[in-house]
Amino acid sequence: xxxxxxxxxxxxxxxxxxxxxxxxxxxxxxxxxxxxxxxxxxxxxxxxxxxxxxxxxxxxxxxxxxxxxxxxxxxxxxxxxxxxxxxxxxxxxxxxxxxxxxxxxxxxxxxxxxxxxxxxxxxxxxxxxxxxxxxxxxxxxxxxxxxxxxxxxxxxxxxxxxxxxxxxxxxxxxxxxxxxxxxxxxxxxxxxxxxxxxxxxxxxxxxxxxxxxxxxxxxxxxxxxxxxxxxxxxxxxxxxxxxxxxxxxxxxxxxxxxxxxxxxxxxxxxxxxxxxxxxxxxxxxxxxxxxxxxxxxxxxxxxxxxxxxxxx
Amino acid sequence: xxxxxxxxxxxxxxxxxxxxxxxxxxxxxxxxxxxxxxxxxxxxxxxxxxxxxxxxxxxxxxxxxxxxxxxxxxxxxxxxxxxxxxxxxxxxxxxxxxxxxxxxxxxxxxxxxxxxxxxxxxxxxxxxxxxxxxxxxxxxxxxxxxxxxxxxxxxxxxxxxxxxxxxxxxxxxxxxxxxxxxxxxxxxxxxxxxxxxxxxxxxxxxxxxxxxxxxxxxxxxxxxxxxxxxxxxxxxxxxxxxxxxxxxxxxxxxxxxxxxxxxxxxxxxxxxxxxxxxxxxxxxxxx
Numbered sequence: 001x002x003x004x005x006x007x008x009x010x011x012x013x014x015x016x017x018x019x020x021x022x023x024x025x026x027x028x029x030x031x032x033x034x035x036x037x038x039x040x041x042x043x044x045x046x047x048x049x050x051x052x053x054x055x056x057x058x059x060x061x062x063x064x065x066x067x068x069x070x071x072x073x074x075x076x077x078x079x080x081x082x083x084x085x086x087x088x089x090x091x092x093x094x095x096x097x098x099x100x101x102x103x104x105x106x107x108x109x110x111x112x113x114x115x116x117x118x119x120x121x122x123x124x125x126x127x128x129x130x131x132x133x134x135x136x137x138x139x140x141x142x143x144x145x146x147x148x149x150x151x152x153x154x155x156x157x158x159x160x161x162x163x164x165x166x167x168x169x170x171x172x173x174x175x176x177x178x179x180x181x182x183x184x185x186x187x188x189x190x191x192x193x194x195x196x197x198x199x200x201x202x203x204x205x206x207x208x209x210x211x212x213x214x215x216x217x218x219x220x221x222x223x224x225x226x227x228x229x230x231x232x233x234x235x236x237x238x239x240x241x242x243x244x245x246x247x248x249x250x251x252x253x254x255x256x257x258x259x260x261x262x263x264x265x266x267x268x269x270x271x272x273x274x275x276x277x278x279x280x281x282x283x284x285x286x287x288x289x290x291x292x293x294x295x296x297x298x299x300x301x302x303x304x305x306x307x308x309x310x311x312x
Numbered sequence: 313x314x315x316x317x318x319x320x321x322x323x324x325x326x327x328x329x330x331x332x333x334x335x336x337x338x339x340x341x342x343x344x345x346x347x348x349x350x351x352x353x354x355x356x357x358x359x360x361x362x363x364x365x366x367x368x369x370x371x372x373x374x375x376x377x378x379x380x381x382x383x384x385x386x387x388x389x390x391x392x393x394x395x396x397x398x399x400x401x402x403x404x405x406x407x408x409x410x411x412x413x414x415x416x417x418x419x420x421x422x423x424x425x426x427x428x429x430x431x432x433x434x435x436x437x438x439x440x441x442x443x444x445x446x447x448x449x450x451x452x453x454x455x456x457x458x459x460x461x462x463x464x465x466x467x468x469x470x471x472x473x474x475x476x477x478x479x480x481x482x483x484x485x486x487x488x489x490x491x492x493x494x495x496x497x498x499x500x501x502x503x504x505x506x507x508x509x510x511x512x513x514x515x516x517x518x519x520x521x522x523x524x525x526x527x528x529x530x531x532x533x534x535x536x537x538x539x540x541x542x543x544x545x546x547x548x549x550x551x552x553x554x555x556x557x558x559x560x561x562x563x564x565x566x567x568x569x570x571x572x573x574x575x576x577x578x579x580x581x582x583x584x585x586x587x588x589x590x591x592x593x594x595x596x597x598x599x
Contacts, residue, residue: 286420
């Protein structure tokens, strides 16, 4: 029977096709800059979900990768005059290098300690960004040029920029999807389910955790670097612990360990922030946290997936 | 030289708050297996209750030192009964997220009402002024905070390590099921312990109010450092929490003298160092 269904519309591809179609049509309906922000946050949340959803590691300091990559690529594009693709690559490299150090330290402890360690190290990165001369303290790096992609495409055009951000998101999302559904991803899930057993099967779990951590950091860096090009500035907001909390919330509301969950979560939280102004956001986010944890632990895509019997 | 002593006192003062907060965190963690992210927010709430008492009801510092911990402790028990208790059977990470949400709500509410600049809290009359110690001038209030926090920390240590009640507590940390079987109401003990621990945080908040003022973000700024203190000390021992708290405060103070730029980051750098050489923490048991 399956042979009659076109390859693109097979079970596992449907989510991709629907998402792609929605995201292509969306800029004609919704403000494109808002969409680009949501796409960057969605990629960030997917990178975060790779750790919490598939390895069971709750990083409470993921903003450090988003923010440091943002600063790095902003510096590369503005001060060194690098083209956008190289600036982003530099941002990813910085985030990945930071991921190696932080991951190496944090995987020495498990569970709740892991969260506290990542939070502490992220706070250290925050203070470094506040004090270091290259990051310009409270001002951040402003007026970052978007430049020409590969010297050809002018990214200052909003439509071109949207296409670029969509491309970046899809590449990142596909990488994560492939990792999760690879033998490597199966080992990660095994570690999440029962680390002792994974060790006894002969896997050096620390290596797997570190690789997953660095991969997640690098992808968060990709999101951060792209976000900086969208808004043309790098600021302390992206390294602050509130950002680390926000990505947890996005993933939680979308569905922990559901590969499409963080995307939905990022758009929900993005819309919430768009509607609410000022001090209300913190309260509403807190309330959503409490509700999700108490009665909605499956998240939107988890609930939907169970109802529709689909692997979302 | 006087700068050195002044920073040392400031360091000890910060250390006193680290110790009081990490103590409560350690007790809660031992019994409930929960890292209480709301601890900082409840510390902030304690300070605001004291400020509110003075500002709206004209109730001064001394009664506030009793009333604020009672109010916050009561709220804590409600929180434990209604929310935390539902999640004990799940991964402890869910309770971390729940208490994080509670912290956001509390902080957000106060930010909406008071903005982010905060309010000053006037020193009580009896503790105004300074004392000349010969080698330095010590503001009396700072001396008071140091003494009272040390007394509170040691009293907590005494109660948990040397009394019958404390032995129930430690037994329930090891094996709650067995203690329950001996006829002790463990869930009630858990609720009361949670209440007492957050009351301690609120008490610290009242102590802090005249020094730092009351500010919606005061708890969030502190709790991240206290988490690092907890990682460094390890949550295994009460005395360990006290010693680590005071010691890190002093180290932070000394860093301000030697290299002020690094003062904010030194605790986190030490945390990284401890993780390299003693992953279980200075006083922790091997994982």
